[in-house]
Amino acid sequence: MVTSLDDKKRLMIAEKLADLKAFQNLIISNEQRLLQECSDNDVRERLQNMLSDDQKNLGIIETVIVQYGVQSEPDSTTQKLIDQYDQMMKSDQINFSHKLVQHEVIKHGQAMSGIVIHKAAQKVGADIEVAIGPLNTVNFENRAHQEQLKGLLELVLVREMTGQDPDQGLWGRVQDAIAAFSGVAGSVMTQTTDKEDMNIQTLIRLDHNKVNTIFTEIGATKDPQKLQEYFGQLYKDLLAHAQAEEELVYPNVRSFYGDDNTQELFDEQAQMKRMLDEIKSIDPAANADEFRSRVKDLMDVVGDHVRQEESTMFAAIDNNCSDEQKEKMASDFKAAKSKIQKEMAAK
The missing domain is CATH 1.20.1260.10 (Ferritin, core subunit, four-helix bundle)
Known part of the structure; x- marks a missing residue:
C-alpha cells in the first residue's frame, strides 16, 4: 500500500x-x-x-x-x-x-x-x-x-x-x-515578477508544472521505492492544490466564469481525489503495471483539468480582475496552501 x-x-x-x-x-x-x-x-x-x-x-x-x-x-x-x-x-x-x-x-x-x-x-x-x-x-x-x-x-x-x-x-x-x-x-x-507576490495564474501554473514533472518522473522509473516516493509527493501536492483552489480561487471566479464552468472544475477535482485514493491502495512493488496504468489515467484527467484552467479560467481572470486583485488572490492562495500543507503534515 x-x-x-x-x-x-x-x-x-x-x-x-x-x-x-x-x-x-x-x-x-x-x-x-x-x-x-x-x-x-x-x-x-x-x-x-x-x-x-x-x-x-x-x-x-x-x-x-x-x-x-x-x-x-x-x-x-x-x-x-x-x-x-x-x-x-x-x-x-x-x-x-x-x-x-x-x-x-x-x-x-x-x-x-x-x-x-x-x-x-x-x-x-x-x-x-x-x-x-x-x-x-x-x-x-x-x-x-x-x-x-x-x-x-x-x-x-x-x-x-x-x-x-x-x-x-x-x-x-x-x-x-x-x-x-x-x-x-x-x-x-523575466520569468517572475517584481512584486512581492506573483499573480494567481503564475502560482497555479507553477503547481501545474511541478505536477507534470512528477508524472514524467513516475513514467520514467520502474523502481517501486521511487514510484512510492514520487506518488507520495504527487498525492500531497494535488490535494493541497485542489483544496486551496476550492477555498480561494473557485469562489472568487464563479461570478464571472459562470456556475456551470466552475462546477465542472469542482467535479473534475472530486474525480481526481477519488483516483488518488484508489491508487494509494495499490502496492507498486506487487502490482507495478496496474499502478503505472492507473497513474496514466490520473494524468489524463489532470491534464484535461489543467488545460481548462490555463485557457478559459485564466482568460476570465485576466478579463475581470485587476493586477491588484490577482496578486491578492495569489497571496491568499499561497497562505491557504501553506496552512493545508502543515495540517496534512501533522496527521
Whole structure:
C-alpha cells in the first residue's frame, strides 16, 4: 500500500529552505536597523534599495516553500546563530561599520545557501528543481548585494580611518555589481515578477508544472521505492492544490466564469481525489503495471483539468480582475496552501 512519504533528502531540503527563510527575516531586520543608524545619504539609499529587494525576496522564498510542498522548521543551530547575530546587531557597543561587516557575512551565507539548495535539487528530483526555480532570482540578487556591500564597506571604513573617500569610490564597485547582476540574472528575472507576490495564474501554473514533472518522473522509473516516493509527493501536492483552489480561487471566479464552468472544475477535482485514493491502495512493488496504468489515467484527467484552467479560467481572470486583485488572490492562495500543507503534515 502506497503511503505519502518523504525521503531524507527531501526533508533535508525542506529544512534548508526553512533556514533560508529564517535568515531572510534576519537580513530584513538588520537592514532596518542599519538604516536607523546611518546618516550618510548615499549609503542610506543603497541600503534602502537592498531592503526593498529583500522584502520582495522573502515573498519569493515563501512561495518556493509552498511550491516545494514539504514544510519544516529551521535547524536548532540555525536559530541559535540567528539569535546571536540579532543580539549583536541590537548592541550599542558595536559601531555601524562593524555591523555592516557582519551583515555582508550573513548575506554571503544566504547566497551560498540558496545556490547549494538549487544544486541539491538537481540531484534529488526534477520536480524539486521545478518547484524551487523562482529561488534563482533571490540567489542572483544576493550575489549582487554582496558586491554592493563590499563597495559600501570600502567607503565607510576608509572614511572612518581617514575622513576621506577612497580613490575608487563607492559607485565603481556598486555599478559593476549591478551590471553583472543584470547580465547574468536578466533572463531569470523575466520569468517572475517584481512584486512581492506573483499573480494567481503564475502560482497555479507553477503547481501545474511541478505536477507534470512528477508524472514524467513516475513514467520514467520502474523502481517501486521511487514510484512510492514520487506518488507520495504527487498525492500531497494535488490535494493541497485542489483544496486551496476550492477555498480561494473557485469562489472568487464563479461570478464571472459562470456556475456551470466552475462546477465542472469542482467535479473534475472530486474525480481526481477519488483516483488518488484508489491508487494509494495499490502496492507498486506487487502490482507495478496496474499502478503505472492507473497513474496514466490520473494524468489524463489532470491534464484535461489543467488545460481548462490555463485557457478559459485564466482568460476570465485576466478579463475581470485587476493586477491588484490577482496578486491578492495569489497571496491568499499561497497562505491557504501553506496552512493545508502543515495540517496534512501533522496527521
